[in-house]
Amino acid sequence: MKQLFVRAALAAALVLPLAAQAHKMWIVPSSTVVSSDDALVTFDAAVSNDLYYPDHFPAQLDNLVITAPDGSQVKPENPWTGKVRSAFDLPVPQKGTYRIALVNQGLFANYELDGQKKRWRGKADELKSGIPANAKNVQVSEMASRVETFVTQGKPGGDALKPTGKGLELVPVTQPNDLVTGEKATFQLLLDGKPAAGLKVTAIPGATRYRNAQDEQDTQTDKDGRFSFTFKDPGMYWVNANSEDNKTTVKEAKQRRVAYTATLEVLPQ
Amino acid sequence: MRRLLPLALCFLAAPVAAADMNLTVEIPTLKVAEYHRPYVAVWIEREDHSVAANLAVWYDVKKASGEGTKWLKDMRQWWRRTGRDQSMPIDGVSGATRPAGQHQLHFTDGKAPLGTLAPGHYELIVEAARETGGHETQRIAFDWPVKVPAHLAAKGTDELGQITLDLNP
Numbered sequence: 001m002k003q004l005f006v007r008a009a010l011a012a013a014l015v016l017p018l019a020a021q022a023h024k025m026w027i028v029p030s031s032t033v034v035s036s037d038d039a040l041v042t043f044d045a046a047v048s049n050d051l052y053y054p055d056h057f058p059a060q061l062d063n064l065v066i067t068a069p070d071g072s073q074v075k076p077e078n079p080w081t082g083k084v085r086s087a088f089d090l091p092v093p094q095k096g097t098y099r100i101a102l103v104n105q106g107l108f109a110n111y112e113l114d115g116q117k118k119r120w121r122g123k124a125d126e127l128k129s130g131i132p133a134n135a136k137n138v139q140v141s142e143m144a145s146r147v148e149t150f151v152t153q154g155k156p157g158g159d160a161l162k163p164t165g166k167g168l169e170l171v172p173v174t175q176p177n178d179l180v181t182g183e184k185a186t187f188q189l190l191l192d193g194k195p196a197a198g199l200k201v202t203a204i205p206g207a208t209r210y211r212n213a214q215d216e217q218d219t220q221t222d223k224d225g226r227f228s229f230t231f232k233d234p235g236m237y238w239v240n241a242n243s244e245d246n247k248t249t250v251k252e253a254k255q256r257r258v259a260y261t262a263t264l265e266v267l268p269q
Numbered sequence: 270m271r272r273l274l275p276l277a278l279c280f281l282a283a284p285v286a287a288a289d290m291n292l293t294v295e296i297p298t299l300k301v302a303e304y305h306r307p308y309v310a311v312w313i314e315r316e317d318h319s320v321a322a323n324l325a326v327w328y329d330v331k332k333a334s335g336e337g338t339k340w341l342k343d344m345r346q347w348w349r350r351t352g353r354d355q356s357m358p359i360d361g362v363s364g365a366t367r368p369a370g371q372h373q374l375h376f377t378d379g380k381a382p383l384g385t386l387a388p389g390h391y392e393l394i395v396e397a398a399r400e401t402g403g404h405e406t407q408r409i410a411f412d413w414p415v416k417v418p419a420h421l422a423a424k425g426t427d428e429l430g431q432i433t434l435d436l437n438p
Contacts, residue, residue, distance in 0.1 A: 033342050035339060
């Protein structure tokens with residue numbers, strides 16, 4: 001038991017710093033606030049070290065979910081995935097707020113095969129075929145992540161930000177496309193539709209390439225899952241929160257990791 | 270001259286009527302490689318930043334299929350406070366962009382677009398945003414109603430020049 005605990009702590013120690021330094025996944029729009037119904041917004045999506053410079057791996061667009069202000073799902077135009085980034089266009093004819101999200105749900109497993117450590121990543125229904133029958137020490141984790149951004153044509157509003165009740169989600173108190181420097185912006189984080197209390201939330205301004213420090217701001221959600229930031233400088237911000245629990249949907253998985261990331265634009269006064 | 274006379278008489282008659290505002294907005298001449306006329310918005314805010322009156326919005330009204338509205342959001346303060354609630358064009362408020370120079374605007378208490386301001390402390394705001402250019406906002410604070418004629422001014426530095434606001438009781 002003690003050994004198990006030590007092992008778990010070790011694993012956590014190995015994973016956590018990595019997680020903290022890990023590549024960041026993001027989706028960044030060319031505009032967040034538009035004023036005509038024939039406006040078009042284009043997006044980049046990638047996994048990278050620097051914000052928002054694609055330098056590592058493209059985000060996969062298979063799980064792109066775009067919700068229009070009327071609550072309907074819309075398809076992107078010209079989706080493309082290159083070596084280091086993905087891109088797509090989105091006309092925004094409806095007045096209100098659009099939610100553009102990469103919603104990933106899957107399993108990852110560590111196991112040993114003939115004394116060698118192996119890793120596997122995939123979907124729940126692929127688990128049986130993905131891991132050899134003679135694998136040992138199979139440890140399966142479930143993960144649910146949402147990486148998203150918002151675009152508003154005209155006045156913010158509509159149904160796109162209604163929570164789905166799955167994983168970590170952001171609910172606006174301040175509209176995500178109504179952020180200006182020096183004004184407090186407040187949001188609520190929900191985990192499976194319920195307030196996510198006591199979670200650390202990090203905000204990192206973009207353009208990390210042009211400064212020496214990450215300049216991250218941290219805060220914590222209160223008992224209602226609410227958190228606030230006052231952004232000093234205008235620009236794009238990467239806002240991220242993570243949590244772990246054992247509320248898995250797949251019986252083979254003992255642990256679940258949930259993550260939430262938003263790209264928010266803050267305009268100057 | 271014959272034409273001017275009735276006009277002059279109108280002006281003479283004006284002081285009898287309600288309080289008014291005379292605003293001059295200067296758009297400076299800029300020596301830049303690519304010049305576009307600025308989009309300009311003029312409005313009045315209450316102390317809580319709510320909008321008491323939309324006075325002027327100059328934008329590219331001529332472009333086909335309302336394409337000029339695409340850049341309205343660049344007047345970002347105006348857009349956030351009131352622009353995004355409007356449907357363009359706004360009757361008696363919006364109009365074409367203006368060239369460099371002094372532009373006179375006249376508003377009368379009780380008449381659109383000024384309407385009737387409740388007694389209080391206000392700010393007149395002029396915001397300019399120029400394609401491939403800069404952005405500037407100037408504010409002039411005033412109290413309403415005015416008891417004695419007041420001459421107020423602000424001076425822009427880049428996209429706006431001299432702004433004067435004359436208030437008459």
